[in-house]
Structure formats: C-alpha cells, structure tokens
Amino acid sequence: MRSLLRASWALGLLATALAASAAQPSSGAYPIEDGLAATVIGTPAEYKADLPEGLDFEVRSLEPLVERDTPATLRYARPLQYLRVTQDEPAPLAFIIAGTGASALSSKCVMLSRALYEVGYSVACLPSPTSVTFMLGAAEHAVPGRMQTDVRDLYRLMGAVRDDLDDETEVTGYALTGWSLGATEAAFIAKHDAQAGEFGFSRVLLLNPAVDVWASVQRMDRLLADNLDGGIKGIPAFVARGLGGLRQLYASGDPLRFNEDFLYRAYMSQSPDRADIAAIIGLAFRLSLANMAFGADVMTRSDVIVPRDVELGPYDSLDPYIQRSFEMSFTDYIDRLLVAYWNSDGRNVPRETLVAESDLRGIRGFLTGNADIGVFTSEDDPILSDDEIAFLRDSFGERARIRPRGGHMGNLSSRNTVSAIQDFFSP
Template identity: 30%
Template sequence: MIKLFLLFFTTVMINIYGSEYNYPFKNPYKATILGSSMLMTDGVPETVPTKKYKIKIPPFETPPSNLWYEQGYEFAVSAQKKKAPLIFILSGTGAKYDSTRTKLFQRILYGAGYHVITVSSAFSTNFITTVSSSKMPGMLLQDSLDVYRALENMYKTVQNDIEVSDFYLMGYSMGASHSAVVSYIDESVKTFNFKRVFMVNPAVNLSVSANILDDMLNKNIGDNKENIGILVDRVIYKALKKSNGSSVSLNEETLYKLFEKEHLSNKDMQALIGLAFRLISVDINYVTDLLNNTKVYVKEPVGKFTNMFPYFQIVNFASFNDYLTKLAFPYYRNIIGTSMTMEKLLATSDLEQFKFYLKNSKKIAVVTNVDDFILTENNRKFLKDTFGNRFLMYPKGGHCGNMFYSENVKVMLKFLEEGTLNENK
C-alpha cells in the first residue's frame, strides 16, 4: 500500500514538472537532519541587507531577573531599495527570527524581490516573555492573535523606511500553522489584507505532532530519563570538542549539524530528532512556569545570578505532554472553570476549527510530504480535503527536509507570484 501511495505521488510530481522529483534523500529522518538547513537551489544571494530590531510591544512587562536580557521582542528586516511586496516569515516551533532555516527563506525571498521581515516562533523564549498575552502558548487562536499584534508592531516600526505594494505571509512547521490563523484574523482586522499565504509542512494538531516527536525520543532510548541525560552528555561532549571549548547553544540546528556527517541508524536519527524537540519542550516548561509563577518547577524567586542547575534538574527533560498536563491545562482550567477539559484544550490546537475559512480562502496554499512523520493519515486527509488544488504533497522530504530544494522553491515563488501551485495551470 505504501509503495502504491509513493508511486501515485511520484506520478503527480511528473505531471507537474515534466520529470521525476529528484530530491536526493529518500529516508525521511535523513532528509530532516541533512536537508532542513541545506540550500539546494541556485541563484540565491549569499548575503542580504539586514537590520535587527528590539521593540517593546504593549502591554510590555518587565521580565524576571534571570531573563534580564529579554528587554524587547527581536526581529529583522531585509528591505529592498524600491517599492516592493513585503512578506513575513513565521519561524518553526521554538525557532528565533535569526535561525538558519528562517534566514535561508529570508535570502530566497529577498532575492525574489520581496521586503522580508523574519519573525520568531510563538514558542520561543523571547516571544513568550515579551509578546505572549497568556505566557502559556498552545491555543492556536490566542497565539496567533499575539503573533498578529507582533506583526502590526513590527510593521509600524519600519513602515517609514520601506515602501510596500502588497503584503504576503509564509511559515514553516508550526509557523505554517500559525500563518493560517493569522490570515483568518486579518480577514476581520484588515491591517495587511494579505495577498497570498504559503504554508510549508504545517502541524495540523499541535498535541498530536508533539506526541509523535516525544515518542520518537522515548521509544528509542527507553522511558528512563537518565538515558536522555546520557544522550545529552554525548551531544555536549561532541559540541565542545568541535568548538574547541567555546560556548555552544544546543538547539535543533546545532544538533543536526553535529551529526550530519555520521552514519546513523533510523533509531539514532529518530532519537536525535526527538531530542531536538525535547530541548524546546524543556524551555517551554521552565519559562512558562517561571513567568506565571505556577511553582511547578521554580518554587523560589530566581535572581539575575542564581545558579540555574538545580532548576534544570527539577525540570528533568520535561516533555511537551508534561507541559500540557502540569502547566497549560491547570492554567486554563483555573481561568475558564471546570468546563475546560483536556479534550477541549487539545481541540484549541487543531487547524480543524478553522476548516471553513481555510477551505474557502483561495489565497492560502499548503505543501507537505508523504513521509512527514509529524502528520497522521487523518492529518493528511484533512489537508487534502480542505485545500484541494491548493494542496501539494511531495513524495519525500521528511519534516521540512526539502524546503530549500530547487523544485520546492520554484513552487513557493510561483504561488506567491501567480496564486497557483501547478505549473501547467
């Protein structure tokens, strides 16, 4: 059945391009690790003019002492020298505006003639601390309202320096999911009147995708969290050795870069991908607990120079499910009351609640992959049924592994320019 499925989508790609889809990595985990931060298209500028900003978005709250450096929301602008369309890029889960993947999209889109504003994830520490109204992300609509407010403030900051013809929006991974809802919000608010919205490898349901990624770590190293520590020790040793002892930031892109030249088994690759997501979950658990003073992990006040190691021990590689059960659910149940069930909370993270809008909005397109492991078959069916001819599924690429492959880039730019995914239309 799987072989027939893959054959069908290979045939679809032949119909679109007139040739077979020749993305080089057949293994979805290898594609994710090697391809997700690799530019595989020609004609993209090596550098683009970039100006970084840090702004205070109302209502701004002074961060806790140990987050003293989070004094404003950070973003970057790459401006054309003439009137041009402006596109916002929404980063993937936990990623900042200057992550490698976001900057690759920045280079591609600037090279295609757009003003570009790069936007940090609603799950990044910077966003949660300086923008999030709840300090407890996960509800798609609430998070997207926060993102929309951030977009308005970012544009307000730079509007006198750039001349804009039209507004566009794109996002990858969770940033793609948020872009759909931001577009929905804009239909009413109309600050931007987005001309087109492009979604790359979206999560359909945040909790479903998060559980898949959590399981990829758990099932390959065992349920004992000490095994995660052993894996992290190995990663840190490798990182320090490669950096000659200088400090290293452990994030998704760093992990993938460290192991890109090693021959890894499927089990090893799944564990690595799962670990990358777990590190994001750890940050979310810690930061939301600290900012909301819920005292799940941080039971005493934390100062600017407080030793953080004991707190990391308490967090102990907490998963996204830990975040939902220990922090998000009690928080929203306390606000909304006993009518808030876990089932209802999880439903707020699902794109299905916006199906009518997404089905009828011709400005939005989605691309994903047959082997994107953060999606279930029901998730793929939802995307196909909802977006119709504005939906394209590539036969391989894993999760975000083929975003920067030449054919994918052509499809993205064509849709943004002409509003169609199919070259034959």
C-alpha cells in the first residue's frame, strides 16, 4: 500500500495536465473558474501568499496511545508523529487537523503552520484519523469513520501533544483549525471541548468542511463511476492518455517539475474533456479510501480484503489486495467494514446512527450560537451541495466566508485566503 499512496500522487499530478478552459488572471482574484479544476490544480505561484521561510519545524514522535500489535505489512506507518513549530515567547497554540488520509507532514499542514506562526501562534499539526499512522498509534477503534470515536481519539492526541511540549514553551491559550474532513472533525471537537473543558479554544476555523460526510464521499465515488470510461479497468488507458497530453510540455525543453505552477501551465495550454478532471478527483479519493480500507481490514482481521488466515510479511506481494481495496466504493467501506465492525463483538450501532453522527446539521445549535467558530469554503466546492452551502451560510452568518470560486481547497494558499485566515486568528 505504500506504493499505492505514492502512485496516487504521481497519477493525480500527471493526469491533471488534462484540464478544462481557464479564466484569465485578474487583479488578485483566484483565477480558475471551474471548481473541479481548481480542486486539482491549487493556487498558481503569482496568487500565493508570501509566508515566512526557514521556520524551525520539528517532527515529533509519540509513544502509541493505544496498545496494538503492528502488522508486518504496516510497519512503514510507525511511529505516531506530529509536526510542530513553536514561538520563542509565550504564545497560544493552534492545532491543525489534516484532511482525509493526510499525515501531519503534508504540504497543507506546513503552509497553514507558516501562516499561523506569522501571526503569533505556536502550531501543532495532527494526522487524519483516516491515515494508517493514526489508525495504528492513536485510534481506539482501528476502523475510521465513526465521528464520535474519531473525535475522542483526536482529543486524546491533542492532550498528548500538549504534554509533549518543551518546558520552555509557554502556552497562553488554544485555537483549532482543520481542512476538509479535518474541518468537520474540528467542529465536533469544539463541541466536545465545550463539555470536557481541557482547552477552551479561543478560535475555531473550519476550512472547506464536509457538512454531511457520507453524502460528500458518495459524491466523490460518483465522480469516478460517472467519468472513468470502463470503470476501474479503464485506469491504464486513462493514465496513458494523461501521459500523452504532457508531450507538448516536455517538448518545451524546460525542466519538468510536478507542482502547482506546472499544473497551471498545463491548464492554460490544454483543452481536453472536463470529465477527465472529475475522474482525477474521484480517482485520488479512491486511492486514499483504498489505503484506509486495507489498513482497517488488516488491523481488525475483518476478512474483507485480506483473508483472516493470511499473515502478510513485509516483503509479500500486495497486488491482489490492492486490487480488492481499490474496487471498494465508499458505500462498500461503510457496509462491509464500518457497519460490520460496529455490529460485532456485542456492539449494536445502526447504519443510520453512524451516518447521522457525521452530519454538522446535528450540531447546528452549537455552531449557530458560538461566535468563536468560523467557516471558509467555496460555492463551487465539489464535496458540497447547494443546500449544504446554504446551511453553512445560514448557520454561521457573518462568520462564513464563502467565495464564488476555489473548488475544494484549491484557493487555500492564495493571498486572499491566507490573509483572511490570519485575520480570523488575530486578536
């Protein structure tokens, strides 16, 4: 599964060169009009915020928070790590929760850490509960997806991070943010903390949250199912077509670097079908889901992907299990792994309960009545419906910043977005 994750990045970046039509840049406004394209391309260089370089980041390793044997094939995901950067003077500490499948070392963690550090925060970035690292070292239940247990695990990890701070690091308060699934989790953590009272977050910012997690991931499933010719078996042809679309860029003689500038250059010069972009997003999501499903199945011996009587060694071929993992839709994951797990060994949690627990509409009263919680998103975010955008606008009022374009996290590192984030967290 390690190679599967690496392939997900390579495939997403290569195939993204197949893009749709672009808007012409204008006076600082985010330039990409299509929400799907914005999601995979991100922010071009000339629109990015200028943030401090050379910060003293530390990758910290923690002792496991749960007792669990590490299967040989998952040893790559040890130890449990988080990323931190601390101020020399007394300062508040901001926690950042990574999005689906992401580790604490992701580029978004680094960028957000730099942005918050610049306005006076020490920062700790945490891995997503859907990452194998978290599942191994921090999850009481190694099948991610039940919001209340994932939130309790994150809250416990925050306490461990707080306890891991150096004696000379003086914390004057706490703040919280996260992106995508991490943003949804941040909302539920804020509600949990309102009762538990360990942190008393002064500011909580939700960046492109899912409103109804299960509805959002089913939209990602449909992007793949509806736009990839031949379904899963059509992937080789899809990749070959993406590689062919790069020939013009290779021919330019410029060094080829897979970054947001390269993707934007491809976006401005190519004009293939918009369905390719939708397929890219669905495919990237499916790769993250496959990694999570494989890890959950191996750790719990669920007998869905790897037969219960098979003991995989660190050098055994994973090809048949990668195929099975990748063929699972999110509905399959819910029914065959998540629901099955929570209805085994004496547990009895209906599917409807698991789904409802991950819907922000269930805590609307808390969100509406808490002036310290804000939300940033885009009207063209493909994980949201129009009704869910309306819910965020109505629930948060003036605390909602909903831009007309930017897709899902595409405008996160833009000057306008970073400035708004810093303003939100400034005293």
